Amino acid sequence: MTGKLMSNRRRFLQSAIAFSSLSLTVGGGCGWKLADVRASSSTGGTSRDQLDIYTWTQYINPELLKTFTAQTGIKVVASFYDSNEVMLARLQAGGGGSYSIVYPSDYMVQKMVAKGLVTRLNHQRLVGLENLFPRFQNPTYDPDNSYSIPYSWGTTGLIYNSEILKNPPQDWEYLWQNKELLYKRMTLLNDVREVMGAALRMLGYSYNSKNEAEIKQAYEKLKELKGAIAAFETDAWRNQIVAGDLILAMCYSSDGVKISQENPKLKYVIPKSGSSLWTDTVVILQTAPNPEGAYSWLNFILQPEVAAKTSQVLTIATPNRAAYEQLPKKIQINTELFPPENLLQKCESIAPLGTTEEIYNRYWTELTSS
């Protein structure tokens, strides 16, 4: 009885998110669709020879899909999202029924497990888990990889134009010390926790600080820098730094390394005092219409050859040791992609903070509206 009532209430909420776009259609004419509608190319997807995957835009490579279909006879239909939160909201709003596989980041795995959205993995059915690097065998966000398989990992850092910055940045402090030089020519990520976390780190605190005084101090520090920041961008900086409109951008290593390889004048650096360490994983949804196909997919991406190929074409660091060993020497020694152990020790994963996130959010609103 209560269960029924709960589910009705939940449905109330589900229609609410659908409405939020309506309210803006009334109010705005344009706009909302930007982030919301991108993830919808799903067809029925209940048949056994089709696997619906919901993933990051840059994580699907046509060649790898072809190999998978050749090996298993399963056709892959991919839909895309551009933030963990958009993905979660879509699943919660009931729009994820056709997906079997999703690619949440570390902290999102924790949230999704807590909400009962993902299946506990049957390790008996997985081949090659032992190939993962030891530090990915038992990650803090998902002990024993009970629910998720690590797919890629990386850091957050700075990409800069080495032709203009002769004295290259080495640490977060550089931004504050050179804010006149970088005035309106730098962007930071459009992400509360990454930006606040970087400031916390610079002050010697944790990315996951729950201490209000520390969070406030980080905000004050960012406020000093604010005037010199052109924008908070997660994607739009790419064209602008290549064109020379920006000198420096805070970015994820997956983007930074790729772009610095394509443009020799651009260099990616991981700040000396440490940055955030992220892992993107693969999970099977509780509602997966094709769990068989989903396990085939997990086993496919665990194959060392496939993981090595993925690492090369997507310029991402692989958590798979057997795959790492197959990579060309040149990539293995690339410290932007595979930072040395002593630097990794200083990096932290961003973890969910419960209600403390409201404090972060408030400061973020304060920062972006002053």
Next chain:
Amino acid sequence: MSIQIPRSQTSSPDESSVVSPRRYSLLDLLQPLLLLAPAGIWLLLLLVLPTLLIVELSLVPGIRPGDVVIPRGIDNYIRILDPLYLRVLGRSLFFAVSTTIICLLLGFPIAYWLAQMAPKRWQNLLLIAFVLPLWTSSLLRCYAWITILRPTGLLNTVLTSFGLPSLDVLNSTFAVIIGMTYSLLPYMVLILYASLEKLDRRLLEAAADLGAHPAQAFWKVTVPQTFTAIAVGSFLVFISGLGDFINPELLGGASSMTVARLIYNQFLGATQNWGFGSALSTILILAVSIAIALIIKFGGATPTR
């Protein structure tokens, strides 16, 4: 020149229609219901019901997806009174109002020229040319402005080639207003054009005959005749501007938090505070409703002299 009968504001159908004495049958009563049903159900399911849900949600402080909805009070609305959020609302209002004023100042001469002075055979073509940008995605138009305004963009290339100093326009309030004005100007022009096209020029001639200065004639004859269109156009631009998401987001830079973005953050950000997001949405809906009520009021008003 053919003589036209001036449009009459007073004739109403009630006076001319004769009420028949026959009694209404059941069908007569059902017919309008049947005709209205599709649109009515559509509105009820997709507009009225969700709006009520939003209002219900807005009354639950700090609700997150998965929580049970039990309306508990107006905490979410009290939270909006925080100077921080009022500032965000103020910025949205500022963007909307300034865009409206600029659209009116730019749109009126354009519409006047199109309706009254442009060669007749070009009129339609010019109008289409003006509305053409609306056929593209608003996102695309926004990216076009980024290309023009960015530091090494088209604008600065032109400026520096003339030996002028380059401008830092992208990522500023000014850029947002340029983008919004560009997006919304066609609506203003279309509405004003429709009204100015019907402008009775003989009244202007009469005004001149009676010794009115052209400026006087404009204020006392042209503006009152097109007042309805000015009001409707302005409110339309204002409403669209108030909830605009793309332009502030892409052109506004680091200080571009608007109410649309704030709502977005409540639903799709890390905190997922849907209750607060709903309260903000309700306020936005309320603001838009007031604007629409004003359109209805002024849209039907008789021009005064």
